Structures are given as C-alpha cells and as structure tokens.
Amino acid sequence: MPSSVIAIAGSLGAFFALAGDGFRAMFRRPFQTREFVQQVAFIANVSVLPAILVAIPFCVVVQFFLGQLLSEIGAIDLAGAGAGFAIIRELGPFCAVMVVAGAGATSVCADLGARTIREEIDAMKVLGIDPIHRLVVPRLLAFVVVSTGLFALVCAVGFLGTFVFSATLQGASPGLFVSNLTLLVGMSDFLVALFKSAVFGLGAGLVCCHLGLSVKGGPKSVGNAVNQSVVFSLMLLMVINSIIGAVALQMSGAA
Numbered sequence: 085m086p087s088s089v090i091a092i093a094g095s096l097g098a099f100f101a102l103a104g105d106g107f108r109a110m111f112r113r114p115f116q117t118r119e120f121v122q123q124v125a126f127i128a129n130v131s132v133l134p135a136i137l138v139a140i141p142f143c144v145v146v147q148f149f150l151g152q153l154l155s156e157i158g159a160i161d162l163a164g165a166g167a168g169f170a171i172i173r174e175l176g177p178f179c180a181v182m183v184v185a186g187a188g189a190t191s192v193c194a195d196l197g198a199r200t201i202r203e204e205i206d207a208m209k210v211l212g213i214d215p216i217h218r219l220v221v222p223r224l225l226a227f228v229v230v231s232t233g234l235f236a237l238v239c240a241v242g243f244l245g246t247f248v249f250s251a252t253l254q255g256a257s258p259g260l261f262v263s264n265l266t267l268l269v270g271m272s273d274f275l276v277a278l279f280k281s282a283v284f285g286l287g288a289g290l291v292c293c294h295l296g297l298s299v300k301g302g303p304k305s306v307g308n309a310v311n312q313s314v315v316f317s318l319m320l321l322m323v324i325n326s327i328i329g330a331v332a333l334q335m336s337g338a339a
Contacts, residue, residue, distance in 0.1 A: 099294045102216070106224055106290065109217040116222045123226035127188040128233065135183040135234045136241050142179055143242035144249050146170050151254040160254060164261035167246040169268040171239055177277050177325070179242075180234035181284035185317035188230065189292035192223055193313040196296025197306035205297060215297070224289040231285025232278055276332045280325065287324055288317040 150166040196219065199205055208215050243265070250256035295309040295316070 095298075098298065099290065102220070102294045102297070103290050105216045106220050106293075109214065109221045110225070112217055116218060119218070120222040120225055123192075123223050124229055127184070127192070127226055127230045130187045130191050131183050131230060131234060132237065134187050135180060135237055138183055139175075139179045139238040139241040140245045143167070143171055143175055143238075144245050146175060147246040147249055148254075151250055151256070155254065160250075160256050161260040162264055162267070163246070163250040163254065163256045164264035165267035167243065167250070167261075168265040171242040171246070172269045172273055172277050175242060176235050176239045177280045177284060179238045180231055180281050181288065181321050182318070183234060184227065184231050184285055185288045185314055185321065188227065189288045189313045189317050190310045192227075192289070193292035193296040193310050194306060196293060197299040197309050200297055200299045201302060201306060220293045220297075223293055224286060227285035227289035228282045229285075231281045231288075235278060235281035276328070280328050283324055283328065284321050287320045291317045291320060 147163065147167055147170075150170070151160060151163050154160045154162055154166065196205075199219075205215050205219075208218065247258070247261055250261055251258045292313045295313050299305045299309050
C-alpha cells in the first residue's frame with residue numbers, strides 16, 4: 085500500500101478519534117465555562133465583520149439575477165419569496181460557514197498549533213490535565229454557538245440588503261416583498277438551516293482542533309496547518325451540506 089494512502093488513513097483515524105474523545109468529554113464535569121465564554125467572544129470578534137461584508141454582496145448579487153428573471157416574466161413582486169428561499173436555504177448557512185472556516189477556524193488552529201510547538205499540550209498531559217476536555221470541548225461548543233449566531237446575522241443582513249436593492253433599484257413593492265418572504269420557506273426550512281449551521285460550526289471546529297494539535301515541527305508547520313484548516317473545513321462542510329440537504333429533501337418528500 086502506498087505511503088500516502090497510509091498517511092491519509094492515519095490522519096482520518098486521528099480525526100475521528102479526536103471527534104469521539106471530544107463528544108465524550110462534553111459530558112464530563114467540570115465544564116470549562118470561562119474558556120467557553122472567552123472562545124465565543126474570540127471567534128465572534130474575528131467573524132462578525134467578515135460575515136457582514138460577505139453576506140451583503142453574496143445576497144445582493146443573487147437577488148440581482150433573480151430580480152432580472154422575475155422582471156422578464158412580470159413577477160418582480162415575488163422577489164421577496166426568492167430572497168427568503170435563497171437566504172434561508174443556502175446563502176445563510178454557506179456565508180456563515182465560509183466566514184467561520186476562513187476566520188474563526190484559522191485563528192483557533194494557529195492558537196492550538198502555537199501551544200503544541202511550545203510543548204504546552206505535552207505539559208498539560210504530564211500534569212494530568214486532559215487537553216481535549218480543557219481546550220477542545222469549549223472551542224467546539226463555541227464554534228456551534230457562533231455559527232448559529234452568524235447564520236441569524238447573515239439572514240438579517242441579507243434580507244435588509246435584498247429589500248433595499250429590490251425596492252429601490254428593481255421596482256419591487258416593499259409591502260409585497262416583506263409579505264412574500266415566507267411564501268416558499270417555513271419554520272421547518274429555518275430549523276434545518278439552523279441545524280446545518282450548527283453542524284457546519286462543529287465540523288470546522290473539529291478540523292481546526294485536529295490540525296492544531298497535530299502540528300509537528302516549528303512555526304512553519306503551524307502556518308501549513310492554518311492553510312490546511314481552511315481547505316479541509318470547506319471540503320468537509322460541502323460534504324455535510326450535501327448529506328443534510330439530501331436527507332431534508334427526502335424527509336420533506338415523504339411528508
């Protein structure tokens with residue numbers, strides 16, 4: 085068997101082992117409340133502004149093409165329905181996870197990687213402190229909380245941006261835009277998107293924690309791990325998006 089295949093299999097095994105240890109450690113006491121609050125504030129601090137800056141152009145561009153199509157068939161007042169469907173179903177979770185993977189995950193990976201090369205993780209193990217329980221679990225839960233919060237923020241910013249764009253530049257009726265927001269989506273779609281955002285955040289947290297704790301060597305290896313965290317997070321989250329989307333579609337069809 086090629087050495088590259090063995091290395092990939094070993095890395096995947098270590099990733100799933102970390103995931104299992106992290107889920108078990110979530111139910112151990114005491115819970116690291118202070119570390120959790122600090123990580124929520126840290127990840128939110130590096131993610132909120134990029135989320136806003138990403139959400140506005142993404143949502144407005146989609147609304148522009150949608151509005152052009154609706155104008156051709158004389159149904160521009162249905163722009164609100166299209167905006168609600170696009171933002172809730174896909175753009176909200178996608179923009180949130182892109183920011184979490186690009187800003188939050190890289191920061192956490194760099195922090196854990198720096199601790200690893202300074203041998204702080206080994207020192208914790210020598211002192212009998214479980215780094216999974218002490219460091220990983222608070223970060224995983226912080227990613228879940230921040231991802232769901234960013235989803236809500238992206239939805240709010242996206243709805244406001246598409247409303248202003250459609251009402252001022254495309255001639256949509258403001259009242260009909262607002263009233264049609266829930267025409268194609270309901271509470272079940274919102275809950276699926278919220279769950280998707282939480283799972284996205286958990287996946288990004290697992291990737292960055294695994295890469296940060298697996299660093300070997302000096303500062304250069306930390307930089308490599310940070311770059312890999314973005315790529316691997318987005319790859320994992322595309323897979324998760326496909327699985328959740330397919331399951332939700334099958335459930336809605338069965339219902």
